[in-house]
Amino acid sequence: MSTKDRELRERAYESVEKYKETVNKDPYRLHYHIMPPVGLLNDPNGFIHWNGRYHLFYQWMPFKTGHGAKFWGHVSTEDFINWREEEIALTPSEWYEKNGCYSGSAIEHDGKMYIFYTGNVKDENGNRETYQCLGISEDGVNVEKKGPVVELPEGYTPHFRDPKVWKQDDQFYMVVGAQTLDKKGAVALFSSDNLTAWSYEGDLAGGGKGPLKDFGYMFECPDLFSLGEKDMLIISPQGLKPDGMKYRNVYQSGYVVGYFDPKGKSYDHGEFEELDRGFDFYAPQTTEDSKGRRLMFAWMSVPDQNEQDHPTVEYQWLHNMTLPRELKMVGDKLYQLPVEELEGLRIGEALSHRVTLRNEVRELEGVNGRAVELRVNDISLVEGWFEIAIHDAARIVYSNGVFTLERKSYVDGTVENRQCILEKLDSLTIYIDTSSVEVFVNGGEEVFTARYYPAASQRSITFGASKECSFSVEKWDLGKRGDGSAAS
Structure with missing residues (x-):
């Protein structure tokens, strides 16, 4: 652990202690949802079922209720009822992440947890650099940073983030949310044999082609997985205009249904469908557990949507996660159900x-x-x-x-x-x-x-x-x- 890392952790824990009493006085503090101990929470990260526990990491700003150089907070559970507050997983302590450890995912390999995330870097003029980074944990709590493993390919702006990694047919794949140079939302695809050396395979969706060719100016938080006989791609597009009852929030989250061809490195899919029709839902992430269930958390808010008007701000905290949901396919329709473990909350x-x-x-x-x-x-x-x-x-x-x-x-x-x-x-x-x-x-x-x-x-x-x-x-x-x- 570097000196900078240690200092950032100490400051974060000091902020938790300083505002603990204020936070706990809030009458709107939730009973059974995941919330930050102080400050701002946003995207779920690194959601994984590993060694008998569900680990949920999250974007966290411990020093204010606004956005900034994000940490990764961390909670874990065996049953979705009793949660353990774990040590801070990541701090923006290194050169390649100095303006934030942005969103990412986790995968098990050789008994270890491999964590992928976006390192955000800005210069004094606000110019952005982006790096897809790797950290490895042997105990699910302490993370050893390995640094960048993917740099920005040609054809994209530095709005290139949120790596989601999975294994299929003895090959590893990564999708990254992206913006093309002509300001179109896209999902970039990479492949690897070993999780450290990655090959760029082109656009998987959007980027001026296919059903999502002109679908907003940025795709965030992509997640590709199989469900039944279909392959689902979840994305959070930015820049959609309201269309009747659809797309009424500032930004959206939804899915397309299709078939991923790992040999051809291509994805044939249908039209976009919103995941949640309400006011507050963004950046969902899924994992598969040992029971074979596809489970999902999302952030119960939307970026740039009157965030500082929430009354919890005066109590020094902001935002929370949704309840965990199980995903099932019924025909070409994705159904969401609260996980059965939540019955354990009943009195x-x-x-x-x-x-x-x-x-x-x-x-x-x-x-x-x-x-x-x-x-x-x-x-x-x-x-x-x-x-x-x-x-x-x-x-x-x-x-x-x-x-x-x-x-x-x-x-x-x-x-x-x-x-x-x-x-x-x-x-x-x-x-x-x-x-x-x-x-x-x-x-x-x-x-x-x-x-x-x-x-x-x-x-x-x-x-x-x-x-x-x-x-x-x-x-x-x-x-x-x-x-x-x-x-x-």
Whole structure:
């Protein structure tokens, strides 16, 4: 460990201690989501199931609630309920990363964890250099930096980052989010026999070709993996214009379905589909665990989208992760489900109701609370609208084939919405956590994610229908996630 590395770690831990009391006073501090101990959290990094534990690294700015020269924070768990705060994984201590250890991924090789990330460098005039870097860990906690293994190929601007690495047919591959010289989003492909010497193989998607040829000016956080018989590419494009109900956030995250040809180093794919229809979802990353599940975390926010207006800023912290989700293919549609381990958050038995509403809005006995899980099933709505209002600050509405999530804006208090077309509403699984809501529609056919900020005393949840609607409700109170001892 270099002197600079040691100094940066000490400063980060001092910041955690300095603001611990302030952070913990925030009434909007979440119960069961991953949050930073102080400062700003953004992209999930290095998500991997390794030696019986799930490791989740994350972009972290410990000194302020704004962006800057990022560290990698680190938590781990066996069950997605009890999390251990691990030592800081990476600090921007070396020349090739002095302006930030940007996003990346992890892979197991020869019993070790190989971590790939982007080293960001800027000169005094703001000119950028970018390096794809390697670090190796033998214990999953301490990382030995090996430095850059990939430099910028010709044809791209220095906006070239977020390496995701995987192994297929005895070969290693890396995809990197990129911007071409003519300002088109692209995914660059590399291959390697040994994880240290990498060969550039060209654009895999975008870059002025194929269905994504003119699809924004930058692709971030690419992730290519097989799911069933298909190969999925997840990307976070920047520069898309709103299109009806689509692309309503500043930047988007979504996927295309296709087939990756490792021999031809090519990827034939279809059209882009958004992963999450809500307000706050970006930079998702997946891994496969020992059960063969494809699991995903994402950042519950969007860059450049009123970040400093969140009320948590005055408490010296900002942003959190989504819940972990399992991905499944149903035809050509990607479904997302909360991982089954989250049932371990439930406190006691379910409170159950069978309800029929007739032109009314009402509360259901015991169905309230600031950290709860709701399962609404067997929804029968012939005509009119059906709604669930949460803490007088968010509202779910289904009407005439349109599903809507509304919230009161934390910027100016106006009501804003996100929507999608939905042929039929059968079921809802809703996770509410003090200042976040995640809505899984029809078993994960669509998902809506949002931060929202109700009055501190507000606990009510109401159900309403304009005509007649019947459904069943199960409700659980949810406990706080378990924390291990914080690193110091």
